[in-house]
Amino acid sequence: MKKKTPVFDYLNCVSCGICAQACPVSALAMRREGKSGKYRNVFPELVADGCIGCGSCARACPMEVVSMEERDES
Amino acid sequence: MTSFMGRILRVDLSAGTAESVAIPQEIYEAVLAGKGLEAWYLYNNIPAGADPLGPDNILAFAAGALCGTGAFLTGRWTVACKSPLTGGWGDANCGGLFAPAIKQCGYDAIFLSGVAEKPVYLFSDGRTTELRDASAYWGLDATEAEKALHRDLDGVCRKKPCVAVIGPAGEKLSLIAGICNEGGRIAARSGVGAVMGSKRLKAVVLAGTRSMPCADPEKVKALSKELGRKLLKMTLPTGLGVFIGAGGRMMGHLPSMPLDGSLTSYMFREWGTQSNTSLAIPSGDGPIKNWGGTPRDVRLMDAVYNPEHINKIETAKYHCYSCPLGCGGRLNIRGRKYVSFDETHKPEYETIEAFGPLLMNWSLDSIYQLNELLNRAGMDTISVGNTVAWAIECYENGILTREQTDGLELKWGDTEAILALVGKMIAREGFGDALADGVKRASERFGGKEYAMHVGGQEPGMHDARNDPQLGVHFVAEPAPGKHTVGMSIEYGAMSLCDICSWAPPATVHAKKRDLEDTEEMALISKANACYTMLVDGAGGCYYGQMMGVHMWKLIEYLNAAEGWELDGDAYMEIGERIQTLRQLFNVKQGYDPAAVRLPDRMLGVPPLPSGPLKGVTLRNREQVSSHWRAFGWDDKTGVPLPETVRRLGIDKLTEV
Numbered sequence: 004m005k006k007k008t009p010v011f012d013y014l015n016c017v018s019c020g021i022c023a024q025a026c027p028v029s030a031l032a033m034r035r036e037g038k039s040g041k042y043r044n045v046f047p048e049l050v051a052d053g054c055i056g057c058g059s060c061a062r063a064c065p066m067e068v069v070s071m072e073e074r075d076e077s
Numbered sequence: 078m079t080s081f082m083g084r085i086l087r088v089d090l091s092a093g094t095a096e097s098v099a100i101p102q103e104i105y106e107a108v109l110a111g112k113g114l115e116a117w118y119l120y121n122n123i124p125a126g127a128d129p130l131g132p133d134n135i136l137a138f139a140a141g142a143l144c145g146t147g148a149f150l151t152g153r154w155t156v157a158c159k160s161p162l163t164g165g166w167g168d169a170n171c172g173g174l175f176a177p178a179i180k181q182c183g184y185d186a187i188f189l190s191g192v193a194e195k196p197v198y199l200f201s202d203g204r205t206t207e208l209r210d211a212s213a214y215w216g217l218d219a220t221e222a223e224k225a226l227h228r229d230l231d232g233v234c235r236k237k238p239c240v241a242v243i244g245p246a247g248e249k250l251s252l253i254a255g256i257c258n259e260g261g262r263i264a265a266r267s268g269v270g271a272v273m274g275s276k277r278l279k280a281v282v283l284a285g286t287r288s289m290p291c292a293d294p295e296k297v298k299a300l301s302k303e304l305g306r307k308l309l310k311m312t313l314p315t316g317l318g319v320f321i322g323a324g325g326r327m328m329g330h331l332p333s334m335p336l337d338g339s340l341t342s343y344m345f346r347e348w349g350t351q352s353n354t355s356l357a358i359p360s361g362d363g364p365i366k367n368w369g370g371t372p373r374d375v376r377l378m379d380a381v382y383n384p385e386h387i388n389k390i391e392t393a394k395y396h397c398y399s400c401p402l403g404c405g406g407r408l409n410i411r412g413r414k415y416v417s418f419d420e421t422h423k424p425e426y427e428t429i430e431a432f433g434p435l436l437m438n439w440s441l442d443s444i445y446q447l448n449e450l451l452n453r454a455g456m457d458t459i460s461v462g463n464t465v466a467w468a469i470e471c472y473e474n475g476i477l478t479r480e481q482t483d484g485l486e487l488k489w490g491d492t493e494a495i496l497a498l499v500g501k502m503i504a505r506e507g508f509g510d511a512l513a514d515g516v517k518r519a520s521e522r523f524g525g526k527e528y529a530m531h532v533g534g535q536e537p538g539m540h541d542a543r544n545d546p547q548l549g550v551h552f553v554a555e556p557a558p559g560k561h562t563v564g565m566s567i568e569y570g571a572m573s574l575c576d577i578c579s580w581a582p583p584a585t586v587h588a589k590k591r592d593l594e595d596t597e598e599m600a601l602i603s604k605a606n607a608c609y610t611m612l613v614d615g616a617g618g619c620y621y622g623q624m625m626g627v628h629m630w631k632l633i634e635y636l637n638a639a640e641g642w643e644l645d646g647d648a649y650m651e652i653g654e655r656i657q658t659l660r661q662l663f664n665v666k667q668g669y670d671p672a673a674v675r676l677p678d679r680m681l682g683v684p685p686l687p688s689g690p691l692k693g694v695t696l697r698n699r700e701q702v703s704s705h706w707r708a709f710g711w712d713d714k715t716g717v718p719l720p721e722t723v724r725r726l727g728i729d730k731l732t733e734v
Contacts (some may be wrong), residue, residue, distance in 0.1 A: 017305040017401035019149060024398055026179050027286035029237040033395070040312050042346070042402065044394050059288070065147045065301035 005073045008057040012068040013037055013046050022060035022069050023047050030054040080146045080639040081105045082292050085118070086184045086206065088199060091132055091191030091274050095199075095206045100185070101732050108656055108731075109615030109636075110185040111141035112168060114658040115157040116486055117168075118188055121733045125666050129161035129268070130250060130275035132192045138185035138241065138281060140176040141617015144399070145289025146639040147297040149304055150622030150630060152256075152398030154241075155614060160267040161275075162252045162460075162515055163534040164554040165669030166660045167267030170406075172397030173259035175283070176617055178239035182285030193277040194711075197384070198226070201235055203285030211279035218453035219257035221245035226282055234284035241279050241281045244455030249505045253460035253512040253536075261422060261452030262405075267535065267557055268515075270455050282597035293643030300631055300638065307399045307629065311339070313347045316581050318385040321355045322378055329372065329690030333588040338571040338626030345404040348384035350426040355382040358434055361544040361690030365434040366489065367466035368530050368541070368679050371689030375434050380431070381441060391423060402621060410449075413442040415496060421449035430539035431462025436469060437489035447499055455502040463536035464516040465498055471525035481523065483507040511691035533674035535559035541683045542698070543691040546592045549698045550603045551647075553674050554705050555714070556660035562620050564606030566592045573626050574605045577633050577646030581605035600704035607709075608653030615656055654709065655726045658718050661711065662728070671706075671716030700701075 009022070009031070018039065022032040035048035047060070047069075061069040079102070090407045100114070108117050115137040127133035136158045143151035154176035160167025179187060182203040189199070196215040197208040213229075214222045222242045230238050239258065244256035247270030253272025291297055321344075328334050344352045357363030359372045366374055390410065396403040406423035410416045424444055428451075433443045451458050471477040472487035479486065483501065485508070487493050499510025512519045516536055520529035530537060532552045538561025542549030546656040547566040555563045566587040573583040582598050582605070592599065613623045613632065622630040633646050664671060682695035707713040710722030723729055 015309065017149075017308060018394075018396050018403055019305075019399050019401050020174075020396055021147065021399050024174055024181075025288075026236075028235050036393070039309065041315065042312075042394070042403075043391075045396075063147065065149065065298045066305050067298070067302065 007058070007071040007073050008049060008054050009060050009069050010072045011047060015066055016041045016046055017066055018044050018046055019065070020047070021063050021065060025059040025063035027057065028053045028055055028058060031060055078290050078292050079105065079641060080142050080289070081110060082180050082183055082185045084184050086182070086187045086201065087732065088189045089185065089191045090189055090197070090278060092209070093208055097183070098734055099138045100734065104731060105142070107652070107727065108659070109142040109652060111139050111615045112155045112157065112611065113615035113652065113656040115139050115168070115188050116656050116663065117731060118186070118489060119157060119159070119252045120659050120663045120666065123159055126668060127159055129159045129164070130273060132190065133233060134159045134272055136189045136269070136276060136278070137186055138179060140179040142615060143635055143639055144176045144617040145180050146291040147294055147301055148635045148639060149301045149401050149616045150401055150619040152400060153617050153619055154179065154264070156256055156264045156269045157400045158269055159667060160557065161431050162268040162273050163558060163669065165533070165664040165667055167269060168557055169255055169264035169266040169269050170614070171262055171264035172400070172619065173262050174239045174398050175241050177289065177398050178283035178285065180289045181287050182283050183287050185588045189276060189278060192275065196277045196279050198280040198282055199278065200282045200424065201285065203287050214279050215248060216245070219455045220261045220453050222280060223258070223260065226280060230282070230284070236284045236286050238282045238284040240705070243270045243273045243279060244453055246270055246456040246503060249513070250274050251456060251505065252518070253457045254455050255457050257452065257455050259632070261449070263452055263455060263457070265457035265459065266560060277563065291639050293638045296638035297635060300634055304629060308342065308346065308401050311343055311346060313343050316385065316399035318348060318352065318383050319379065321352060321384065322359060322382070325356040325359040325677040326465065328356070332590065333586040334567050335586040336567045336571045338624055338629055341571070341621060341624045342402060346402050349404040349423050351387050351404055351424060351429055352384040353426040354433070355379060355384065357430065357540070358382065359690070363425060363430050363434055364539055364541050365436055367435060367470050367528060370434070371686060373689060374437065375439040377438060381439055386441070387423060392420070397619070400619065404621065408445065410445045412444060415440065415443040416445070416446045417687050418449045419627050421445050422452060424448040426573055427539045428458040428694060431458050432495065435462050435466050435539070436495055438495055439490065439491055440492045443492045443496060446496065450499065450503065456503060459538055460515050460536040461499060461502060463530050464512050464519060465495055467516045467520060467525060467528050467530065468498065468512060470528040471523065474525070477523060478523040481508060527678070530677050530680065532676060537561065537680070541563065541691065542680055542696060545587060546696050546698070546701065547599070547603055547606065548694050549676055549680070550701045550705050551607065553676055553698060554671070554702045555607070556657070556664050558674050561713065563610050564603055566602065568624055569602050569606050571624055571626050572609065573628060574609055577627050578605060578650045579647055593694070595700040595704055596702070600708040603701070603705045604708040605650070607657050608650045610653070611656040612649055612653035615652060651726070655728060658709065658722060658726055659728060661718055662723070665717050672714065
């Protein structure tokens with residue numbers, strides 16, 4: 004069974020958290036540690052299997068760095 | 078379609094009822110949401126003379142107009158009520174996730190009246206709204222209560238709830254208590270936490286999942302993308318923090334101070350607001366020794382306040398909702414002297430000033446501890462710092478005795494005595510009980526009024542009006558006096574309001590001599606500053622977005638795109654003027670006398686300081702405040718809005734619900 008889940012372009016993400024708050028099932032959290040240029044920062048990541056593939060995160064992202072891509076669930 | 082949810086939640090805690098109420102579109106067009114919606118509702122619905130800690134007071138939580146639209150730096154939530162500290166308008170705001178959570182439940186704001194019989198919390202997920210027993214959480218500090226609520230609701234809600242909660246300070250009705258979210262981040266000012274405590278309301282817990290509307294989301298996104306790309310490119314070389322003190326020293330000697338909005342963006346992105354400390358102290362902006370000292374009193378400034386030091390122990394950065402800047406951070410403070418916690422939020426500039434130079438305390442470790450203690454207690458660090466400074470100066474001058482202070486020897490820079498006294502204030506124990514209601518009440522009881530730094534009952538934020546006289550105008554004329562976030566001359570220069578507003582004077586640098594004068598130009602600058610700040614608050618915007626300037630954070634374009642309107646800057650500034658006038662009318666209705674509010678002599682420069690960057694400065698504050706009122710169309714002697722101003726702004730025609 005195929006299911007769409009968010010994929011993030013972290014290089015152009017500004018860590019605003021709009022995607023995580025848009026998620027209706029709290030499957031995203033600002034938890035992934037990384038860097039934005041030289042700055043240590045946190046980024047969104049899937050934290051549970053709860054993603055329902057609704058695409059709310061991708062639609063909400065002002066930077067357009069979230070895309071919904073298919074992954075095989077089986 | 079506009080960005081508004083179109084409804085408010087009205088809760089009667091005495092009756093245990095909640096109802097969803099539709100708000101006419103004309104109200105949003107007049108005052109937006111956020112603080113504007115609160116000003117309109119509270120002015121109409123809190124009866125004159127209401128007891129701030131009684132059932133007639135209304136506690137409001139609101140999100141701004143732009144929250145949830147994709148606009149950056151619009152995640153502030155505002156709490157408002159009648160302030161028990163000043164007897165007039167009270168408000169405070171905070172970042173985190175609570176603002177979108179209000180809208181995701183289907184509301185622009187929540188208004189709570191009455192008093193619950195026993196401790197309760199309000200729960201809403203947009204479908205179910207109810208008051209629930211909070212006895213298991215009453216008594217817990219704000220951070221522990223939030224954790225417990227998350228634990229108990231785990232798996233019950235589809236979405237992780239957002240929690241606004243009081244700590245022990247609010248429960249014990251400390252008049253300098255605030256309301257917290259996200260592990261101790263606090264809407265601190267005006268005593269809003271005491272009002273929540275008086276209602277026996279421990280928390281508001283929101284777990285809605287509704288989408289938030291916007292007229293033109295693609296246009297809003299394009300504006301955000303433009304700003305986001307600029308910020309991604311902003312980087313300062315590592316190690317530059319050590320030079321900030323030198324910059325501050327230079328600013329202290331210059332006759333004028335330029336500030337570009339992008340500078341603050343660099344600084345806050347790199348270090349957070351704490352980077353302002355070593356800039357503020359030598360320039361004359363940061364108060365020292367209860368507002369009576371000079372930079373010469375500050376030892377080892379560059380060693381203590383180099384912002385790189387604090388960044389070295391930062392373990393994680395965090396952003397508020399919709400913020401690409403990210404001035405927040407978590408610090409690892411385990412094992413440090415005076416410290417009993419493992420971690421704390423990166424202290425804000427205000428907190429470092431209030432427990433550092435203001436008290437002549439050079440232990441950063443103790444400030445980490447005080448920061449965490451007060452965030453958990455839900456108590457305003459600005460007010461606590463000013464109150465402790467008063468106590469120390471009274472003790473040093475023999476007004477307070479050792480018997481009165483429960484044996485504490487209160488001396489400048491005595492870190493252990495400061496920690497002990499703050500602990501007593503949080504617990505409302507012994508001498509601390511008398512101080513837990515702020516410096517005005519304490520000085521009325523014990524004397525030493527000349528050392529009590531408050532404006533209209535509220536302790537001032539950590540910026541000196543002798544350095545920026547426009548700040549002094551707002552300290553006094555602002556309906557919630559003593560707040561430092563309404564306007565400054567240095568900020569006016571950064572914002573470039575003349576580019577969006579036809580009557581705003583040209584953006585010029587903060588010229589120290591000019592700013593001391595009482596002129597029509599200065600009055601228009603202070604009016605423009607206040608109107609724009611109210612507009613920002615109606616939009617739910619962040620002060621640091623505002624400081625970026627109108628060319629970088631494009632508020633007018635954002636609002637037109639989000640609401641589908643085609644208004645110009647003048648029309649939006651009139652909305653800000655309307656909000657500010659409504660807040661002033663609230664004060665007049667409640668019997669608050671604007672003309673009785675004064676800056677303490679010391680803050681006026683009476684007598685002037687003998688040395689340092691503020692040497693010889695005495696403010697013409699009274700005259701400047703009168704001119705500010707006149708520019709607003711308020712009586713220049715009483716501060717009461719004139720009938721023709723009320724009519725011109727259409728306030729008399731706004732519908733009540």
